[in-house]
Amino acid sequence: MSALRLMKLAEAIRFNESLPIPVKWKRATVVNGIAKKTGAIIGGKIGHILLMEDMGDKKRGEFLCGAEIKNPFAHQMLNMSERNIDSSKQERVTCRKCLAVAERMKRKNGAA
Numbered sequence: 562m563s564a565l566r567l568m569k570l571a572e573a574i575r576f577n578e579s580l581p582i583p584v585k586w587k588r589a590t591v592v593n594g595i596a597k598k599t600g601a602i603i604g605g606k607i608g609h610i611l612l613m614e615d616m617g618d619k620k621r622g623e624f625l626c627g628a629e630i631k632n633p634f635a636h637q638m639l640n641m642s643e644r645n646i647d648s649s650k651q652e653r654v655t656c657r658k659c660l661a662v663a664e665r666m667k668r669k670n671g672a673a
């Protein structure tokens with residue numbers, strides 16, 4: 562792995578760890594389905610915050626921003642594995658809505 566790649570990876574992990582999410586979460590994309598011929602995942606490019614535990618009125622398996630889960634079966638199969646929680650965070654969360662919700666939580670926690 563190149564030094565540049567390592568730096569990007571470390572930066573992404575640091576960024577993701579700075580997000581004030583009080584429950585277990587993963588970085589994940591919306592999964593629409595799986596290509597029949599190639600088995601490739603058909604999904605979004607945006608990295609969301611996916612809750613791996615209930616958090617207030619949001620439930621385990623929901624995206625923090627409320628992004629629609631179009632294919633619950635594929636979502637369950639591909640996104641809800643507990644095994645890659647750490648490796649999922651090697652790429653930055655990019656969803657602006659998820660980050661905005663996280664930012665609001667930080668302010669709320671700071672005021673308490």
Ligand SMILES: [Zn+2]
Nearest residue numbers: 609626656659
């Ligand atoms: Zn999102």
